Amino acid sequence: TKNPETGRVPYRIREKELSYAKTLPTREEIGWFHGERDNRTVSWDRRGPFNVGGRTRALAIDINNEYILAGGVSGGMWRSTNGGESWTMTTAPGDLHSVTAVAQDPTSPDIWYYGTGEKSGNSAQDASGGGEENALFLGNGIYKSEDGGESWSRLPFTASDIPNEVSRFDYTWTIKVSPVNGYVYVATWKGIERSKDGGDTFELRLSPTDYNPNYTDIDITTDGQLCAAIGGEGYLTDKSGIHVSLDHGDSWISITPTGFPTLYTRIVLDIADDNSVVYFLGHMSGEGPSNHFLWMFDIEEENWSDRSANI
Secondary structure (H helix, E strand, C coil): CCCCCCCCCCCCHHHHHHHHHCCCCCHHHHCHHHHCCCCCCCCCCCCCCCHHHCCEEEEEECCCCCCEEEEECCCEEEEECCCCCCCEECCCCCCCCCCCEEEECCCCCCCEEEECCECCCCCCCCCCCCCCCCCCECCCCEEEECCCCCCCEECHHHCCCCCCCCCCCCCEEEEEECCCCCCEEEEECCCEEEECCCCCCCEEEECCCCCCCCCEEEEECCCCCEEEEECCCCCCCCCCEEEEECCCCCCCEECCCCCCCCCEEEEEEEECCCCCEEEEEEEECCCCHHHEEEEEEECCCCEEEECHHHC
16 A cells, blocks of 8 residues: 555565564464464474375374374375474385375274375366366275384275276275274265274275265264264265264264255264264355354254354
8 A cells, every 4th residue: 555645655565564464363362262262372393294295184193192193195104203303104115105094993002094095185186187176196995004003004805906996995084993892984985984803894884875975074982982974075965964873883873953054065073082072064165164064963962053153
């Protein structure tokens, strides 16, 4: 803006603007949810793995706090034993360097699983040459480690190795392992998979019969109750919504509430550590707060509340 007296843009005004902007409180400093939470004391340090680590989409800390695992969509799996000061790649050179989910077995902490393939989320252009973003990173199965993430092997049941064919495990969103019995649950682009034998075999336990959901998610309580979200690609499937299982995935009950948004694409969920509530963050076509929603389910009271106004 020009100075009204001189009719000129003030000298070095941009530098002064930036200097002033640094004095303004950030969103985190103001506090989320109308001041109920104050993050002003939180600080972060970059820990890597840098450059060749790729875009980290899978991150986990050993339950005994002995090491950290970080997996990149195109950078493979990395391991740190010194709080992120240094990293070692644990994905073998000849294996697929795509990691999108990772989980530790609470019943046997040396055992880990990671999933491969990214269906959506990439900013790179696709191969069509049309300039569209969101190129796919095709995966190829689930990998397992039995030595604390130092080495990995692909689970044969989950590998397709068939050219031009996309299998159930080629795009993975989430992996969870039950703290009750060690069952492995995988949220894929097809639905919710379960393994009762450490990954030797899997069975599809929750999946639409009309369309591929493309987006799914799952979490588990400390006593083994499951909660899953089934999304879509801007359309509803016959299983879209929120489901729970009280029998380790043998059967599922829809608890999708009245008034829940429709025609959403992806829903991610997270169960509170004390098993009291579940939060569901969803996305509809478009951008901005008006195209997202946040709902909360009180597990004990079995009631829903729409928290979208807090986004």
